[in-house]
Structure formats: structure tokens, C-alpha cells
Amino acid sequence: MIGAIAALGFLFAGLAVTFAVLRTIVTDSEVNVKYGLWGPRIPLDRIKSCKVVDYDWTKFGGWGLRRGVGGKWAYVPGPGEVVEIEHGDGEIVQIGAQDARKLSLEINRARQERANQRIDVASDTDALAQAEAGLEAEAAAEADGAAAAAKRAAFSRPGERDR
Numbered sequence: 001m002i003g004a005i006a007a008l009g010f011l012f013a014g015l016a017v018t019f020a021v022l023r024t025i026v027t028d029s030e031v032n033v034k035y036g037l038w039g040p041r042i043p044l045d046r047i048k049s050c051k052v053v054d055y056d057w058t059k060f061g062g063w064g065l066r067r068g069v070g071g072k073w074a075y076v077p078g079p080g081e082v083v084e085i086e087h088g089d090g091e092i093v094q095i096g097a098q099d100a101r102k103l104s105l106e107i108n109r110a111r112q113e114r115a116n117q118r119i120d121v122a123s124d125t126d127a128l129a130q131a132e133a134g135l136e137a138e139a140a141a142e143a144d145g146a147a148a149a150a151k152r153a154a155f156s157r158p159g160e161r162d163r
Helices: 002-018 100-155
Strands: 022-026 030-035 041-043 047-054 064-067 073-076 081-087 091-096
Touching: 022 091, 022 100, 041 081, 047 100, 081 100
Parallel strands: 073 091
Antiparallel strands: 022 030, 030 041, 047 081, 064 073, 081 091
16 A cells, blocks of 8 residues: 555656656747647747737636647646747647747747748749759750751752852
8 A cells, every 4th residue: 555655656756747847949940849748849830920928727727738728739837928829720839938028039030030041042943943044045046046057058059158
């Protein structure tokens, strides 16, 4: 009996340690949220909006790892402001942080940098396509000129080429 109580105590202690830490890491490609062992990896390209809101615990039934009405997820260890991210096909995730405004700023900054990289790549792709089109046009003009010269040579009289 004492062994079972001790095992239960270790289980609860392990769960407490697991859920004592909420980590949110913003990289150049995604937002990685981990509350204990669980949490989403949200690609920056799929984020539609990121803003700071007040956490309404009544919509989620408290704090912690929660699923609320309408399929929203919350990773919130306590009361206060949270970052709300809308991504994918309208999925909403609320994330608690010591400084929700700073986290929101970092996510939006990473999204902006990612968008600028895509624009640079797109403009490089456009420039490459224009250069290829120019080369193709030059090659076509040379081919047309060569074909016209060959035609003239084929239909000219034997002495006319020397003039």
C-alpha cells in the first residue's frame, strides 16, 4: 500500500515538473510551442494573424493545456495576456508567455523577414525568367537570320553570291 502511494506521488511530481514549463521558440521558419511534452509546430508561412489578447479562462475551463469551444487550443499556465495565432484553415492557438507583447512582436518580425525572403526569391526568379526569355528571343532571331541567308543562297544564281 505504501509503495502504491509512493508511486502515485512520483507520478504527480513527474506531471508537475512536465507541465511546469511552457517553451515557445521562434525560428526563421516556425513557431514551436511546447507545454510539457505537447504543443504545435506552426510554420510562419501558414500564420494569418498574431496578436495579443486577454485570456478568458471561462472559454477554456481553466489554465493549462486546454481545448476550447470551436476547436481553439490554449497553452496557458496562468492568467494574463496571451498571444493568439490564427493559422492554417482558421485554426486558433493561444499561447501564454511572461511577456506576451514581446512574443507577438518576435513572431510578427519573423513573419515579416520570411515574407521579405520570399519576395527576394520571387524577384530573382522573375529576373531569371526575363533573362531566359531574352536569350530565347536572340536565339530565335539568329535562327531566323540563318534560315533566311540559307534560303537566299539556295535560290541565288551561281555568280550572284560572289558579288
